[in-house]
Amino acid sequence: MGEGGGFRPPEQHEREQWMETALSMAKEALENGEVPVGCLMVYRNEILGQGRNEVNETKNATRHAEMVAIDQVLEWCHQRDRDQKEVFEQVVLYVTVEPCIMCAAALRLLNIPLVVYGCENERFGGCGSVLNISKDDLQQTGTPFQCIGGYRANEAVELLKTFYKAENPNAPKSKVRKKQ
Amino acid sequence: MEPQCKKRKTRTLGTFTWEVMPVLSDEKLCEVELVEAFAAPIINKKQTSYLIKQLASLYPLNNLPHIKRVRTCRDKSDHPLEIIICLLRDIPNRKLSLSDLFREGKADGIGLGEPFQVKIPAYQPLTRFQFETASQHWPTTFRENKQVTDALQGHLFNTEEKAKMQTFMEKAIEVANFGKKMGMEPVGAVIVNPATDEIVAVGHDCRNGPNPLLHAVMVCIDLVAYGQGGGAFNHNKYPYCYFKTVESFPGDYAINIGKSLLPSDDRSLRGTTVNGLPYICTGYDLYVSREPCVMCAMALVHSRIRRVFYATPSPDGALGTKYKIHTKKDLNHHYDVFKGLMEDECQFLLS
Numbered sequence: 162m163g164e165g166g167g168f169r170p171p172e173q174h175e176r177e178q179w180m181e182t183a184l185s186m187a188k189e190a191l192e193n194g195e196v197p198v199g200c201l202m203v204y205r206n207e208i209l210g211q212g213r214n215e216v217n218e219t220k221n222a223t224r225h226a227e228m229v230a231i232d233q234v235l236e237w238c239h240q241r242d243r244d245q246k247e248v249f250e251q252v253v254l255y256v257t258v259e260p261c262i263m264c265a266a267a268l269r270l271l272n273i274p275l276v277v278y279g280c281e282n283e284r285f286g287g288c289g290s291v292l293n294i295s296k297d298d299l300q301q302t303g304t305p306f307q308c309i310g311g312y313r314a315n316e317a318v319e320l321l322k323t324f325y326k327a328e329n330p331n332a333p334k335s336k337v338r339k340k341q
Numbered sequence: 342m343e344p345q346c347k348k349r350k351t352r353t354l355g356t357f358t359w360e361v362m363p364v365l366s367d368e369k370l371c372e373v374e375l376v377e378a379f380a381a382p383i384i385n386k387k388q389t390s391y392l393i394k395q396l397a398s399l400y401p402l403n404n405l406p407h408i409k410r411v412r413t414c415r416d417k418s419d420h421p422l423e424i425i426i427c428l429l430r431d432i433p434n435r436k437l438s439l440s441d442l443f444r445e446g447k448a449d450g451i452g453l454g455e456p457f458q459v460k461i462p463a464y465q466p467l468t469r470f471q472f473e474t475a476s477q478h479w480p481t482t483f484r485e486n487k488q489v490t491d492a493l494q495g496h497l498f499n500t501e502e503k504a505k506m507q508t509f510m511e512k513a514i515e516v517a518n519f520g521k522k523m524g525m526e527p528v529g530a531v532i533v534n535p536a537t538d539e540i541v542a543v544g545h546d547c548r549n550g551p552n553p554l555l556h557a558v559m560v561c562i563d564l565v566a567y568g569q570g571g572g573a574f575n576h577n578k579y580p581y582c583y584f585k586t587v588e589s590f591p592g593d594y595a596i597n598i599g600k601s602l603l604p605s606d607d608r609s610l611r612g613t614t615v616n617g618l619p620y621i622c623t624g625y626d627l628y629v630s631r632e633p634c635v636m637c638a639m640a641l642v643h644s645r646i647r648r649v650f651y652a653t654p655s656p657d658g659a660l661g662t663k664y665k666i667h668t669k670k671d672l673n674h675h676y677d678v679f680k681g682l683m684e685d686e687c688q689f690l691l692s
Contacts, residue, residue, distance in 0.1 A: 220571025221563050222621045222643035228554070232573075235552055245553065262666065263639035267554050270636065284673060287639070291671045292664065294635055301657040302634060 168251045168274055171203075176277050179203055179255040180312040184279070186213045186226070187257045187320050197320035200226040200256035202234050204248055210234040227256060227264040231271065249273055257317040259310060262287035265294035269303035276308045279317035357503050358685065361650065363492040364661040364678040366668035369467045373474045375460040376405075377429040379437050382420040383411070385452025392424055392451065400427035407465035409480040425479070426456060468493060492679075506650060509533055509628040510683045512543060517557070517630050517690055519581040520545025527690045530557040530629040532565055532622060535647070541565055541625060544582040558629060558637035562644050565622055622646045630687040632658030632680065638666040641676065648677045652687030 171179070179201055186199025190213035202210035212229030216222050234252065238245045249271040254260075257279040260268060265287025268276060276288065276295070287294040288308045295306050383389055393410055402408060402425065411424045426437065437456050461479040466472035469490045472483040491497045498506065509531050517529030528546040533539065544560035555574065564584035566572045576582045622644035631653045633641065638659035641649065649660060649667065659666045660678045667676045 215573070218571070219563075219566055219573045220569045220621065221566035221573050222645070223559060223562055223640045224573055231554065232552070239551060261639065261643075263636050263643060266634060266636035266639065270554060270634075284671075285639075287635075291669065292635075292666075297663075299635070299657045299663065301655070302636075 170275060171253055171277070175206075176255070176309070176312060179253075180257075180277065180279065182208075182211075183255045183257050184313055184316055184320075186211055187317065190214050190226070191320055191324055197324050198226045198256065198258045200230050200254060202230045202252050202254055204234075204252045209237045209248070209252065223263060225261065225264050227254065227260055228267060230254070231267065246272065253277060255312075257313070258282050258321070259286040259288050259290055259308075260295075261285035262292050262294055265292075266302060268306055269294065269299070272304045273306055274304075276306055277312055278308065278310050279312050280314040280321070281310060357507065359507075359681055359683050360495050361498065361506070361679040361681045362495070363489070363497070364665065364667070364680055365468075365489070365493075366665060368464075369471075369489070371471075373466065373471050373478070374463040375478060376463045378459055378461050378479075379426040379429065379432075379456045380423050380459045381426055381439070381456040382414070382417070382454035383422040383424055383452055384420050384454045386421055388452035389422060389424075392453065396424065396426060400431055402428070405461070405463070407481045407483075408461055409482065412480050420454060424453075425459075425461065429458070505538060506628070506682055509540070509626075510630070510650065510652065510687075512540065513628045513630050514683070514686055514690055516543050516545045516581050517687075520547070520557075520579075521690075523579070525549050526557075528557040528630050530561045530627060532561050532646075533626045533628065534619075534624070535626050536624065539585060541568060542582075542584045544576075545579070547579060547582070550578070554636065556634065556637050558627065558633050559640060561627065562622065562640055565625070565644075569619060569621075620645070626650065628682070630690055631655050632660050632662060635659040635664065635666070638664070642666060642672055642674050645674050646676050648679070650679045650682045652680070652682055652684045653691065654680065 183199045183201050186201070187197040190199060191197035195214040195217055199213045200211065201208050210230035210233030212226040212233065214226050215224040215229055234248065235245060238248050252273050254268065254273055254276045256276065259278045259280065259282040260276060261282055262285055278288070281290050283290050285291060288310070289295070295308050297305070383392060389411065396410065408425060411422050414421060414423055439453055439456065459479060462475035462481050466475045466481060466483050469485060470493065472481070472485070475481050488497060513529035513531045515529065517527045520529065521527040526546040526548055530544050531540055532542040534541050542561045542564035544557050544564055546557040547555035547560055552574070560576070560582055563572055563574050564576065564582060568584040568586050622641070624647050626648045627641065627646050628650045630651070632651045632655040633649070634655065634657055651660065654662045657663050661680060666672070667678045
């Protein structure tokens with residue numbers, strides 16, 4: 162699972178430190194009227210990409226924080242003429258909410274080895290909550306990745322709650338069945 | 342409604358070499374599940390309503406509201422009716438005596454004959470095929486969805502609709518070929534507004550370019566966003582990927598586009614537009630030459646697509662092969678999926 166190319170899984174204190182930064186991104190998203198999810202892509206102790214949800218700005222419902230951060234990493238590789246595959250195989254994603262099914266599949270396609278996340282995503286989660294895309298046997302969809310959840314989960318949940326209380330002013334009338 | 346459906350059935354398939362099949366949920370496609378029950382003949386027909394009342398309070402069959410308690414027996418001359426007493430699992434030692442059941446009255450005086458075991462359908466049938474199988478065991482209620490029945494029999498689309506569908510898939514094939522010439526995976530996709538039959542976006546797979554996540558579906562979703570004044574990627578390098586700008590959009594246009602195949606889900610199309618402008622892919626149809634992967638299938642959930650037509654299955658496909666993301670109950674949006682549209686042509690594309 163990508164450990165070959167000198168990938169060193171982060172220590173506990175590193176995970177906590179990066180998660181702190183991801184949470185501040187989520188807060189920024191909330192202030193901008195986007196779903197408060199923040200994330201970082203860290204490669205050898207360096208942030209190559211950071212993202213927050215940009216669905217409303219782009220009118221593209223796939224612009225989740227992870228997808229935004231992925232594009233920054235791609236751009237970083239492009240500018241430095243670095244091999245994307247080699248880089249992504251050593252990237253750790255820190256994200257405040259469990260990646261959704263779409264993002265989990267994207268992370269597999271890029272062969273990202275490890276995801277550290279905050280709270281679970283009961284509505285769309287792709288790392289065990291709704292489907293387990295991170296682990297399932299999908300020969301043509303990159304490589305499975307490891308997940309460590311539960312980092313600052315309460316804070317991540319609180320941000321989401323604040324957002325959904327205020328509701329998304331750009332979305333049509335919601336038909337979402339809220340999970341109790 | 343009725344005569345129209347009948348007319349449709351007798352119509353020939355025209356000149357189409359393909360047939361589309363709906364990709365239904367596992368619940369709709371599965372075999373009829375059965376549970377074991379005790380039933381008994383009603384010897385004295387006049388006792389029927391009394392028996393129904395008694396049994397309803399003794400054994401209410403709460404989880405089987407679709408089961409008709411009494412069935413008529415045309416082939417059995419000694420008794421006209423049979424009644425379900427209870428499920429096998431409702432009685433501890435799996436032995437049933439009528440005197441235990443009706444302590445106060447005498448069993449034979451009540452008009453029941455010797456109990457026997459039957460298997461009855463555990464769930465209400467969802468398709469006509471399930472209904473027919475279920476009814477062979479015990480009568481059940483069935484609320485037929487004519488569209489599902491028609492779809493399963495290949496009668497959902499008439500010649501005119503099929504001709505349109507073929508045009509859109511031909512467009513997807515054409516753009517896939519353009520992409521292929523640029524070194525891309527030969528996959529093409531087209532997003533259509535079915536209210537106007539206008540093509541909203543056309544895109545080919547771009548994953549072999551700088552961004553490996555730009556699958557044809559992701560390209561199209563972003564092109565739709567461009568048409569609505571948004572967008573995230575630079576598609577300038579790909580002249581065959583294009584969108585139609587929506588400047589003014591008649592508010593109700595996208596709303597009247599017919600019923601969906603699975604009306605049991607609440608998917609009224611209210612909310613299709615925001616301030617008179619279309620909202621992401623709400624109400625739109627996607628034509629794609631091969632079955633989308635997990636990422637793309639879920640991107641279509643997020644984008645509120647209405648229907649997806651694809652030609653050939655993919656090994657890790659998420660709309661029928663490995664998953665059926667479009668029918669996944671936990672998710673907040675569902676869409677109809679049909680496969681097989683121009684399958685041979687798209688198979689050829691991939692070879």
